[in-house]
Amino acid sequence: MSVVIPVYNEAENVERLCARILPVLRGLGKSFELILVDDGSRDETLELLLDARSKNPEVVVRSFARNFGQHAAVTAGFAAARGEFVVTLDADLQNPPEEIPRLVAEYDRGHDLVGTIRTRRQDSWFRKRASKFVNRMTRRMSGIDLHDFGCMLRGYSREIAQSIAARREVRTFIPALGYLYAKNPVEIDVAHEARHEGKSKYSLLRLFRLHLDLMTGFSLAPLRLLFSVGSFVAAAGILFGVLLLVLRLVEGPEWAAFGVFTLFAVLFMFVGAQFIAFGLLGEYVGRIFQAVRERPAYVLRDLAEDDATRSSRSVTLTPTVRAPRAGATAVGTHEGRGP
Secondary structure, three states: EEEEEOOOOOOOOHHHHHHHHHHHHHHOOOOOEEEEEOOOOOHHHHHHHHHHHHHOOOOOEEEEOOOOOHHHHHHHHOOOHHOEEEOOOOOOOOOOHHHHHHHHHHHHHHOOEEEEEEOOOOOHHHHHHHHHHOOOOOOOOOOOOOOOOOOOOOEEHHHHHHHHHHOOOOOOOHHHHHHHHHHOOOEEEEEOOOOOOOOOOHHHHHHHHHHHHHHHHHOOHHHHHHHHHHHHHHHHHHHHHHHHHHHHHHHHHHHHHHHHHHHHHHHHHHHHHHHHHHHHHHHHHHHHEEEEEEOOOOOOOOOOHHHHHHHHHHHOOOOOOOOOOOOOOOOOOOOOOOO
């Protein structure tokens, strides 16, 4: 199995993270690799990751040339992963590593995607309420039946992880994308802890952008809603114009003069609706523009570790061979692939 953890300015948590997760993974009795992806950290995070790699042969480090974002880091981890089951986890330890065996158990039962729902969340009241509202609206608009879009602790089969890594999308939402590829997904309740050190890297603005990516990347509901609202507003405007004309003919021009400010208010409403429409359409056009440019989602910096060195580390790991699940697509075997 492979465990992928994006890390950004988490110098306070790196040692504690390794101290907690490595015993858990070793206790599973399976071959594994721990892939730590440095997302262009500006503190001592990378140095600590390299130190952990030097002390633990199971640790693999990848580092971005600059900050490209959490989802780009997860995609880079998927591209580097060699395990048949890939688990993602945050570095802040709010999702306890001790929950990983439960995800492995669900995978062994035949589930190719294991989602999680945070219980007894150790977040502020406002953050929990906002998350609940956004999750409900996102499910309704996207049609994706996930109950906790923000929980990073998830498990993906090798096929799903490779499919996600092979996509050229510049901005996407990985849990939702994995759900679209999954044949037998499941969600389980997991524990949640308060952040031990440092501050959350997700501000309200970044959370809003994240869910905007989800909404525009997986649903046409905003466009359809825009069409419906536009049709309603246009019909209401026509009826209101007819009403003004009739009242002008019945009451005379003196009455119509007193409706100037009402007409201005209606005009402003139409102008505001147009700007909202342009902004929403611009979001879709912008995504098309980004896809056409085909810029890489991330750029790795050279850490002076070649593939031969990495292969020599993994030869001592014993790969776990599992019988194919019912309905699973056969995948060709490759020698020297590692765990």
